[in-house]
Amino acid sequence: MLLSAALAGLLLCLGVSSNASAQEALGVHGTLDDQQEQPVAGVSITVTDTAGTEIATVTTGDDGTWAVPLETEGDYIVSLDESTLPEGLVVRNCKPQLEVHVTSDRAALFPLDTQTDGCTAEEAPGGGTPTDGASDDPTEATSEETEDEAADDAAADEVSEVQGEGGATRAVTLLVSGLHFGLMIALAAVGLSMVFGTTGLTNFAHGDLVTFGGVMALLFNVTLGLPVWVAAIAAVLLGAAFGWAQDWGLWSPLRRRGTGLVSMMIISIGVALLIRNATLFFIGGERLRYSDYVGQTPWDFGWLVVTPKEVVTGLIALAVCILVGVAMMYTRLGKATRAVADNPSLAASTGIDVNKVVRLVWTMGGALAAMSGVFLSISDGVKFDMGQHLLLLVFAAVVLGGLGTAFGAFVGAMLIGVFVQLSTLVVAPELKYVGALAVLIIIMLTRPQGILGRRERIG
Amino acid sequence: MDWQFVFSQALTQAIGPTMLVYALGAIGLNLQFGYTGLLNFGQAAFAAMGAYGLALGVVAWGLPFWWAVVIGLGAACVMALLLGIPTLRLRADYLAIVTIAAAEIVRRLARATVWADTTGGSDGMRGFSEPFFALIPWDRESTWTLLFVSMDSGRLAVDFGIFELQYSYRDTWIMVVGWALVLFFTGIMALLIHSPWGRVLKGIREDEEAVRSLGKNVFAFKMQALVLGGIIGAVAGFLFALSRANVQPDTFTTDFTFYFYVVLILGGAARIFGPVLGAALFWFLYNILSQGLSQAIRADVIPPSVLDSTQVGPLVFLLLGLGMVLLLIFRPQGLIGNKKELLFDVR
Structure with missing residues (x-):
């Protein structure tokens, strides 16, 4: 009995929600359901006219529906009282207030979810088009610390003021932040490119190694209360261990079994999904921050505004990149790595232990990705999908530099980082990734082997 | 804890509208990945092309429904050509990255605010599905019973005694159209794969050079497979948009593509009925897990301290994700x- 009532309710609600624009009467209505499409009852929704006069307040019924009939056509503001939402649910796009233009019976949609899509809550009421409402990218805030971060970051106000001034200062600031961002991409890209070079695997889970670093540092810093720099070192070590363990437990046995590269590529997507959802499971969908360096006062040189944390993390990243490069050039293991990347069979026949080299590459790749994750999180906070969004830029960098080459990855990463940041001079910040990804496709079209790659690699 | 409800829900969904979306998308992917060996990691974008083509056509440009469908299909074709021309000559993993x-x-x-007036930005679009539902041949009031299948004022109910499957007026129509499309494309696929054309595709998957040495234009065959698979992906997008009566950009993420792969591999790639079986099983498993866990939490079988909703x-x-990794291994x-x-392998 109860069952059929529940079912009927569910179906009714689905029916109503898809009926959206069928009626003729004048009014606003809608159906609230959560991310699992279960109706949400008991949420109060208020409709006011543009002058601010309240017209009606209704609560959603058991089937999640609500409706407010209206007398005259015009603009109305529909607001959802977020405090009446069931615990754990929020309006995904952070727009609990909608401005609707009513000429018939209109539907107002509040997408409910357990987390926001990275938007900011304090957009203007009825905020039809927030300037940057679409920013779900963790890196969005690297330089200009978008509106997204403005609330709790003193640096943000400073930089957005500079943005307002425009011109040369802004260009220089964007250039510097682009270089910083490029270094972060480079840290992740070197590992990805070397894994590709030595094993041929395009690892779609590499972005989630970045997230892993950020999350581990969060664990040590926030949960265990250690200073950020200790947590960062611990996270990098754990990242190395994670890379090592992944190769030991998953990829190396798969290579021994002779699993095809295509299967491995799809497995890597599965691993990415696994890590991402495990992160979401444990830390939730919020953007979390470390205990230190959050609202840092930036250095203002007049021609350049930069936060000290950006300078420090950037310099460390640069030093590490140079160190890795030197090691690749001059140490025995580095030479062995390059030999394996060049031709695994030939390398094996000259006595190089290919599996050992691959293990080393995974360990190093894991450590560098974790470092990138920690540094990015120091600037922008940790979010479960930060690595996923970075991954495509890392791919762009690696392809631009030439798949399989460590130095190409570095050059490509710097170019992509600067390009992404400087492109905001011309295009809307929310479209800056689109530009970078378009560059990726254009490179595929014109020079698929990348800047430093060699023709024969691509077959 | 109500096991009957959980099972009924999961079974309802296992042959319901969303499963059909996954089945259609996976059929397209089966042609590209299963038979031709093309790693299309952008099937979600083809679905988005279909869904947005339809929505923009009807809502923004005020075209008749069928013209909007043609626009969606055309957009998927154009996208397949744009992606295919630079990458199909290269190795398989380049196509994966580009897609x-x-x-x-x-x-x-799609979610950019620049043209949000037209596309609705991250809120997406709605109000394009009325012409489709106006096509429903039975009226809202129709009521009949045939053995264990009955229709009660437009709603379809299938009563198996222990389990009862119920579909709303609109879902029933989506299912009629969806199953017709699935059977149509499955049939087309069976005919194509057993034709000389299909054998060339399989040959390309096994050994591209050998097929080339036989004088076949490998690039053209790959492109045809990519376009056709993309069109089927766009059809999946139509069904997805219509079943939800809205389009939202964030439903077309990479994860969406990945679920098509899960469906395909679960059912069995390079098999005619693989996508359909896989979609039913995948969506059944998803629903039984999420419904079962939600019910268990609601009934206090799992304390909130262990797992909250x-x-x-x-x-x-x-x-x-874990299941996918284990399955592939x-x-x-x-x-x-x-x-x-x-x-087959990357070459």
Whole structure:
């Protein structure tokens, strides 16, 4: 009995929600359901006219529906009282207030979810088009610390003021932040490119190694209360261990079994999904921050505004990149790595232990990705999908530099980082990734082997 | 805890509208990945092309429904050509990277605020499905009973005694159209694959050079497979948009593509009925896990300290990701696949 009532309710609600624009009467209505499409009852929704006069307040019924009939056509503001939402649910796009233009019976949609899509809550009421409402990218805030971060970051106000001034200062600031961002991409890209070079695997889970670093540092810093720099070192070590363990437990046995590269590529997507959802499971969908360096006062040189944390993390990243490069050039293991990347069979026949080299590459790749994750999180906070969004830029960098080459990855990463940041001079910040990804496709079209790659690699 | 409800829900969904979306998308992917060996990681973008083509056509440009369908299909074709021309001559993993990047471009463009007046930005669009539902041949009031199938004022109910499947007026229509499309494309696929054309595709998957040495234009065959698979992906997009009566950019993420792969590999790649079986099983497993866990939390079988209701989603997807990895390692042929057909490699 109860069952059929529940079912009927569910179906009714689905029916109503898809009926959206069928009626003729004048009014606003809608159906609230959560991310699992279960109706949400008991949420109060208020409709006011543009002058601010309240017209009606209704609560959603058991089937999640609500409706407010209206007398005259015009603009109305529909607001959802977020405090009446069931615990754990929020309006995904952070727009609990909608401005609707009513000429018939209109539907107002509040997408409910357990987390926001990275938007900011304090957009203007009825905020039809927030300037940057679409920013779900963790890196969005690297330089200009978008509106997204403005609330709790003193640096943000400073930089957005500079943005307002425009011109040369802004260009220089964007250039510097682009270089910083490029270094972060480079840290992740070197590992990805070397894994590709030595094993041929395009690892779609590499972005989630970045997230892993950020999350581990969060664990040590926030949960265990250690200073950020200790947590960062611990996270990098754990990242190395994670890379090592992944190769030991998953990829190396798969290579021994002779699993095809295509299967491995799809497995890597599965691993990415696994890590991402495990992160979401444990830390939730919020953007979390470390205990230190959050609202840092930036250095203002007049021609350049930069936060000290950006300078420090950037310099460390640069030093590490140079160190890795030197090691690749001059140490025995580095030479062995390059030999394996060049031709695994030939390398094996000259006595190089290919599996050992691959293990080393995974360990190093894991450590560098974790470092990138920690540094990015120091600037922008940790979010479960930060690595996923970075991954495509890392791919762009690696392809631009030439798949399989460590130095190409570095050059490509710097170019992509600067390009992404400087492109905001011309295009809307929310479209800056689109530009970078378009560059990726254009490179595929014109020079698929990348800047430093060699023709024969691509077959 | 109500096991009957959980099972009924999961069974309802296992042959319901969303499953049909996955089945259609996976049929397209089967042609590209299963038979031709093309790693299309942007099937979500093809679905988005269909869905947005339809929505923009009807809502923004005020075209008749069928013209909007043509626009959606055309957009998918154009996208397949744009992606295919630069990458199909290159190695398989380049196509993978380009398609995954293209899918992300499409999603970000769709949610961009620049033209949000037309596309609705991240809120998406609605109000394009009325012409489709106006086509429903039976009226809202129709009521009949045939054995264990009955229709009660437009709603379809299938009563198996222990389980009862119920579909709303609109869902029933989506299912009629969806199953017709699935059967149509499955039939087309069966005919194509057993034609000389299909044998060339399989040959390309096994050894591109050998096929080229026989004088076949490998590039053209790959392109045809990519376009046709993309069109079927766009059809999946139509069904997806119509079943939800809205389009939202963030439903077309890379994860969406990945679920098509899960469906395909679960059922068995390079098998005619693989996608359909896989979609039914995948969507059944997803629903039984998420419904079961939600019910268990509601009935206090699982205390809230162990798992709260907002964590159910991530946990289910975590289990699906894990299941996918284990499936590919231990049973890469899926339910009905042939292991020999999946040994192809990046060349």
